[in-house]
Amino acid sequence: MKDLVAEAKGRVATVSPEHAATSEGSATLVLDVREPGELETHGRVPDALHVPRGLVESRADATAQTAETRLTDLRDTGCVHVLCGSGARAALAADTLRAMGYQARVIEGGFEAWKAKGLPVET
Template sequence: MPTVGVSDLSDGDFLLDVREDDEWEAGHAAGALHIPMSEFVARYGELTEAAPQDGRVHVICRSGGRSAQVTMYLAQQGIDAANVAGGMEAWQAEGRPVTDPKGNPGFVV
């Protein structure tokens, strides 16, 4: 399965956050698309509308387990996807900004 580290991501890369609503509300990467894993199959159309046609979908969760499952599913659908190793915990540890829905500093739960 394709995997990328947080340090390999650029500001313009498409990021799909598959954590649950409470995790997202506590803090997320600005600009990420949020579709919880528990709702992913039902909301798959939102991804196909939002994702770049010629770019990779970088999938992130808290630590990398759920995002790995979604990455495998996307690959089976023919989508160029990569799991973000270490998830939002690694994102925060690398000093990347974490924000809440109001634009205030957030945190990873």
Template structure:
């Protein structure tokens, strides 16, 4: 059975990006993939080059916000991702309000995995999307 993943490959929304486009963009030095899921979801499976910052920590007013933002160079584009796209859309709003250039990954890690893109667990083995 073949699954049509084209809905997540391209998007017309200026603030979103499809999973295949996201996978290409994160190869650049000026783009990072920020996974905003909870620890157990991250541990089960994530994109190999992603950074993990749970949604509750993304808010720039949170006490730990400065720690993860400090090593991101000015001018970096942040791609936000979660399981399906809802939490990462919220994270994108928060980061945009703080002045970052942000695009949400359409369809989240579910679409990422469905597109056959790599997913690894916290031990570096093949992961699953929880």
């Protein structure tokens, strides 16, 4: 897995938690790829779209019945800031989104860095 994550990180850009938090508008989205239990235990980013890592491809494919409009509307027109606990799953998800035609960036340090910076968290 370490090799896969390292390769993915080499293909995707990063964004600071502060920049991701202040990027507002219809052309940006924070995509949280953590598991539901993590959100319940640790909290969530307000207004983020939650799609567990294992479902990203089906939610990002506009032709799938399971497509998530908040995500698919950004393909070719916006930026998806991807978040997980520390950054590994986010790198894999962002790399997949990149291959699917999205502009995707990994939020540096994941949810832990988000919280450490004092950015908004809902419980």
